[in-house]
Amino acid sequence: MKERMRNAGGFPLVATAALGILAAWISYLGVRDDWDSSTPIVRDVVATEIVLPYEEVHIPDGPNRDVFQTACVICHSPRLIFGQPTISAAKWTEVVHKMAATYGAPIGAEDERRIVVYLVSIQADRSDR
Ligand code: HEC
Numbered sequence: 001m002k003e004r005m006r007n008a009g010g011f012p013l014v015a016t017a018a019l020g021i022l023a024a025w026i027s028y029l030g031v032r033d034d035w036d037s038s039t040p041i042v043r044d045v046v047a048t049e050i051v052l053p054y055e056e057v058h059i060p061d062g063p064n065r066d067v068f069q070t071a072c073v074i075c076h077s078p079r080l081i082f083g084q085p086t087i088s089a090a091k092w093t094e095v096v097h098k099m100a101a102t103y104g105a106p107i108g109a110e111d112e113r114r115i116v117v118y119l120v121s122i123q124a125d126r127s128d129r
Helices: 002-031 065-071 078-082 089-101 109-124
Strands: none
Touching: 065 109, 089 109
16 A cells, blocks of 8 residues: 555656656757758848838928028928928027027028028918928
């Protein structure tokens, strides 16, 4: 009777070891390198051309358009400017001055004034936006 109990206690140990071996085998199947050598893997894929979408932003006609186009599209898209709500000449004067004084837009006082004239004039016709 004592002998049988000892044997019975040994069985779970064998079963645990067998399960461990089975689990190790299954995980090996999951990670082993069985790529077919003809399967392209990421490091072999070389991009020869990347085409990015390009959309020319329409810069509306208006007085001093050229000054605006020279000074105001260097750092950011004109979309940032054309997307603003309709604002007063005084507010545009502040914004344009901030671009020069704070961010370093290369424009003098006379260009600032001209650009404000342009910005206010194109606001009158927002139908193309
Ligand atoms: C030297 C770089 C530079 C130039 C040139 C420039 N900007 Fe900016 N502009 C900025 C920066 C930086 C911001 C802030 C962007 C942000 O907040 O994401 C900005 C933001 C703006 C904004 C968003 C509102 C605001 O007040 O932040 C407007 C409108 C704007 N610029 C108009 C203009 C106009 C008009 C001109 C031409 C006079 C101009 N910018 C030229 C750098 C520049």
